[in-house]
Amino acid sequence: GAVVSQHPSWVICKSGTSVKIECRSLDFQATTMFWYRQFPKKSLMLMATSNEGSKATYEQGVEKDKFLINHASLTLSTLTVTSAHPEDSSFYICSARVGGRGYEQYFGPGTRLTVT
């Protein structure tokens, strides 16, 4: 149980274009989902927290107009990187909390974004 999927697992895009990453909870309802960014050999950096049906809460220093987050249903959240630049290249990971239970988060497998 508590499986989270991400799609795509790897994407290459050209500078200036936008790319959307999907995060789905497969066997549970996720009232809260989180988006992280991870640089090589570094720990996870929280970008934003999203609750189903409401606007995401972004961490300090994260541009909300650049990283658009939508949590349209209890099983799906999307992260759209707009007007991508090479410095946006990174490993993006989502996680989800099981609604009404505990504080542990279940992570997706991650999406590797390369901006050329």
Place this chain on the structure above:
Amino acid sequence: QKEVEQDPGPLSVPEGAIVSLNCTYSNSAFQYFMWYRQYSRKGPELLMYTYSSGNKEDGRFTAQVDKSSKYISLFIRDSQPSDSATYLCAMSAYTGTASKLTFGTGTRLQVTL
């Protein structure tokens, strides 16, 4: 000072050894403690989850929390080469539905044959 301190390693042990991984923290409001295992280029996988102080055992893994010392540990018995990964401690205070996790930097473990 970081809220959560974790030795980055790398820690190299022979197969079959007992591994001890540790984190210290400074925020006394933390009540929920987790250990995650992350393989290279993969998302973290939840290994253990404990609330407040005490021990929890699951197979070869034992998690310990000592809130008085602000110290948590993960023990791995009979370590296997497949245990080679980065281990992240994470913790959370109760702040409602949007509670965030605060992570350690991760300890890289290498189990050798």
